[in-house]
Amino acid sequence: MKRDTHKPTGPSQRMLRVGELVRHALSGVFARGEIEDPLLEGKVITVPEVRMTQDLKLANAYIMPLGGVGAEEIVAALNRHHRFIRGRVAPELDLKFAPDLRFFVDNTFDEFGKIDALLRSDRVQRDIAKDEDED
Known part of the structure; x- marks a missing residue:
């Protein structure tokens, strides 16, 4: 019998679950305004x-x-x-070690906008219309 040596390429269920816990904890910290920084005062931050x-x-x-x-x-x-x-997020996670945090700008909305604009372009619409005419 041959063993399957394929390793999953995506995140594990545990990675996804812990990521979601961290996301909720961060959202709570941001919503409560716990970070004292003039740049962050009054800002609504989504995660x-x-x-x-x-x-x-x-x-x-x-x-x-x-x-x-x-x-x-x-x-x-x-x-x-x-x-x-x-330190504010760690108590909510119930993990042996609290993960270190790094923050990045979420660019997925920009990517969705580019894809949407591409799909609505005249060239793509022309190709779609051509495919529909052939059917």
Whole structure:
């Protein structure tokens, strides 16, 4: 009998579950305004995704401020306060070790916009119409 040596390429269920726990905990910290930084005061920050490393020691949090204004500066501020944020998030995770946090700007909305614009372009619409005419 031949063994299946295929290794999964995507995140494990545990990585996804812990990522979701971190995402919820971060959202709570941001919603309560626990971080004292003039740049972050009054900002609404969403956390669409958190990706965990396989060993669960690093959490890459993708964030986007409401309206997308000043995203790079907000990410820089969050990365400056990552130790404080880690201390606020850790009690909610129920893990042996709290993951280190890194923040990045979430660009998925930009990518969706580019794909949508491409799909609505005249060239693609012409090809779709041509395919429908052939059927």
